[in-house]
Amino acid sequence: MDVRAYIREALKEMGVEPPFVELEVPKHEKHGDISTPVAMTLARTLRRPPREIAQDIKKHLDSVDAFDSVEIAGPGFINIRFRKQFIIDTLKALLKDPEGFLRKDLSSGQKIQVEFVSANPTGPLHLGHGRGAAFGAALSNLLERAGYQVEREFYINDAGRQVDLLGESIFARYKELLNTEYPFPEDGYRGDYIKELARELLDTEGDKYKDKDYADCADSFKTFGIQRMLKQIKEDLEAFSVVFDRWQSEKALYDEGLVKRCLDELKQKDKLYEKDGALWFRASEYGDDKDRVVIKSDGSPTYFASDIAYHWYKLQRGFDELINVWGADHHGYIPRIKAVIRAMDQPDDKLRVILVQMVNLLRDGKPVQMSKRAGEFITLKEVMEEVGADTTKFIFLTRRPDSHLDFDIEVAKRESSENPVYYVQYAYARINSIFRKARERGISFEGPAFVDRLTQEEELSIVKKLMFYPLMFEGAVREREPHRVTFYLQELARLFHSYYNRHRVVSDDKELSQARLSLCSAVMRVINEGLSILGVTAPERM
RNA sequence: GCCCCCUUAGCUCAGUAGGAUAGAGCACAGGAUUCCUAAUCCUGGUGUCAGAGGUUCGAAUCCUCUAGGGGGCACCA
Structure with a gap:
């Protein structure tokens, strides 16, 4: 689906080339299959009424074969309805080359490092680490599918x-x-x-x-x-099925002389100075509130010293973007690390810190008292054993990372039959079951066939949903928000379950069966892709 | 005291780059299976988008202030 390209082309002929053409899936069906507010966005720069601009765009779009109708509505929305053949063709394209359809390269060849979890090796992982792990892993998977070269790193605080x-x-x-x-x-x-x-x-x-x-x-x-x-x-x-490419030891930064080399370099560039017997970093010159001690007056380094070296080392390894997934309790640390990046003459947006909010653990609505000091806490392992890894991950990934999360163990278990993760997995398992049934009946599926026989409204709705996967994907990648995938999958599963209850896929009509199997195959591919981004298993049977 | 995040339906949360009449799930009630898995589906209704100003064609979304919740402000890690 490249509706955006058509609109861009139309605009180009009008002599306009905006940096971004927004597309949205309308909430109401009467607003068409896809819609763009671009005419309104451009109204100011073009100094023309939005509906007039929309008229011009419409003129160019009217001749596009893929569109059934192009309408101007409200203050200047352009609402587009797809021609049925276009929908069917997109389904064919998806089935012919699923990877090409689902994994658009948005990377410009960039290398991104995602550092996450990085728990102190002084105790077991708790639920908060689990949230960071689920998020970091999903984000990494997402970026990888967008063509980025991704390195997943765990920083081990094994010094100090x-x-x-x-x-x-x-x-x-x-x-x-x-x-x-x-x-x-x-x-x-x-x-x-x-x-x-x-x-x-x-x-x-x-x-x-x-x-x-x-x-x-x-x-x-x-x-x-x-x-x-x-x-x-x-x-x-x-x-928890979370893997890392690299484990960086803090101690090794010292042992291999990286901390020393880094501090020497900073000293040479006059980013450090001595005061009161300690060595300070001029953080305040780079946006932090105050300068920070790097070497204490007793000669020992602060935690910050190795952190500076760590980020210095990351930059040296040639990443275009560094993503640090941190617990929200570390947010006060951001300005000083950003200061480090700036002091090294790098744009500070090269480092993106994503804060993951704390997890409150509940049991039947009552908070579970946790005190690391007293050694009382529920570990990730315990939760995984009680609730299951898939459910745990899915719950983490149905929320924005910056929202506070109440994780109720009893609810996560009790609702297991109505849990969103099962809802999505079940759709996948069901489709597998359909294919098993088809084989039993001697109907084989070897690729898209007779897809023109798909005429039911529910069928076209599902294909349209699939067509919008790339739109969701782009947004999720751009905003570094894997939870969008989670929501998308639930919506897709909903459409499928509804369809399943209304129409039979495998029937005596072999051609129609083939057509519907084609549709099922596409849904299966997309669910599988989405779940694999989330790091959640896609079971063939449940 | 200063700084950051959060506040959307009874509950848990979405809300895509400022767009149209703000959406899901759960819970609650009723119904659906001679047929591919009922972990499913169908039908029911709910909002002071915390509050008040502002920016503009248009604000849940951006800005300012206020209230509530969480977190952070070390020569700790």
Whole structure:
């Protein structure tokens, strides 16, 4: 479907080439199949009444074969109705080359890095991480299908104080198991998983650390803790079907000298200065509220130091866009990272930070108390086991990332028979079932056939919905909003279920059956494509 | 105190780049299956788009202020 091209052509002949021609699917059927407000948008620049401009555009569009009618309505909308043959032809095109139809290259060859989850390896993933994971993965999939070269990266905060605390917390539990006195660190990690780690270490390495001070064996405990936690995080993400291309260790940034090199470079460019024995970054010169300490007066780096180096390193790797998916509680951090980008002489919109709002976990409408400090929280793993990965993801992806989310475990489970994810998956399974039935009846499907036999209103409505997939796709890619896919799939599934209940696909009329199987095949392709963007499985049976 | 996000139907949320009479799902009530899966479908109605100003042909959408909810403001991570 390239309605936009027709309109552009018409405008070009009128001597106008606007940067964007807006198309919308009208809410009311009487407003046609597709509509554009472009005449109104142009009214100001052209200094002409919108309806007059619309008239001119209409003149050019009247001769387009694909259109049945072109009408001007209201203040200057141009409402277009498709000719039936055009609808059918589009269906054929979709079936002939689904990928070409569904995956338009919008990338200009750009490389994008999406960094997401990036949880501290000091505890298991919680539900908030799950939301970030579902979103980041879906966004990456979406961008990939738009032709972008996408790298999915997980940043591992395996340096600094939190890691120390992890090591010491395990150490304290280890001593506890051996009935040796050791004060539990203040701000230490109190979750039960720490006890399990201590138990595991005792089982594998025995009591050789029994009489040692923490300082003497800190590295052993830290390394062990990080490795185990990271392993668990990776397993959880795998179970959630979220994959990464790259895992960047913070510690490695130090070990490989990247932090030092980066800071040297900034020093040379006079972006850093010394004051009160500390080293500061001139963040305030690049849009931040105040300057920020990079190296503390005791000589140790702040978290910000490695973050600067990390983004410096990302830029060096030649990405055209960096997307950071962060928890909303990190929003205060945006200005200083943007300042880093600017200080490195890059446009700050090269970095796009997408904030994912916190998830409130409920059980039967009552909040589940969560305290990381006390070690009481429900993990992503537990929710996945109770609710299921597909449902969990789908719930996350039916909301904009910046909306607060109440995740009620009981509701997610209880409603399982009416859950939106099943609604969409069921449509897919149903179509598979239809194909099985067709094979039984000896009706094979090898490609579009007799599609001109599709004359039912419901059939044409479905094809029109399919025709609008690219429009939805473009918008989702442009705005980096995978949740649009989720909503689209529900609408498509609704149309299909409704059709299914009204018309039989497989019948004695072989040609009509072939035609309807063609339609089903197209719907199946699109649902499959959409679900794969969301990272949700498409089951052939349910 | 300063900054960011959110506020749309009873509930959970969409609302596409400022466009037409603001939409879904859930919940509630009634109905549909001799036939491809009833995890489905069909029929029912609901709005001070938090409030007040402004910008304009046109605002849920952009700007200002106010109220409520969440979050953030370290030589913490």
